[in-house]
Amino acid sequence: MTETKILTRPQAIERANQWRANGQQIVFTNGCFDIVHLGHIDYLEKARALGHRLILGLNTDASVSCIKGPLRPVVNEYARARLMAALEFIDAVTLFGEETPLTLIEALRPDILVKGDDYTIQTIVGADVVLANGGRVETIALVPGYSTSSLIERIKAGY
Secondary structure: OHHHHEOOHHHHHHHHHHHHHOOOOEEEEEEOOOOOOHHHHHHHHHHHOOOOEEEEEEEOHHHHHHHHOOOOOOOOHHHHHHHHHOOOOOOEEEEEOOOOOHHHHHHHOOOEEEEEOOOOHHHOOOHHHHHHOOOEEEEEOOOOOOOHHHHHHHHHHOO
16 A cells, blocks of 8 residues: 555656646655654654645655765665555655655645755755746754664664
């Protein structure tokens, strides 16, 4: 059942267009989501509350390795996609392997683009595209003390 929420890019575009045609606001966010923790859950739940549908752009394994280093991801892309799709407040998951999600954002045309408050609107990839299309860009306060990198460091320190 959760696999039905994992969409190819063309499927995600089609689904977004259907939702938009039904008057629903599309929220988009993206990330690696390697080793899911409370910070992720809190962030994604708040992102979904900003609109009617939440589409998650999920970095492929290759792009996670480029961003986080050769030992990442810890959890492979299929497992990460299934985990994300299992969350009730995520309506669709689509993978992207580009350096940034810009082409995905351009294709999906979300009404609301969301990132954590460790970004500013000026540093959020695709913010200009969303704003130019009449949408808005939001940042969400992150839960202090929760990051996958810090979790991995704590695990390593314990061994």
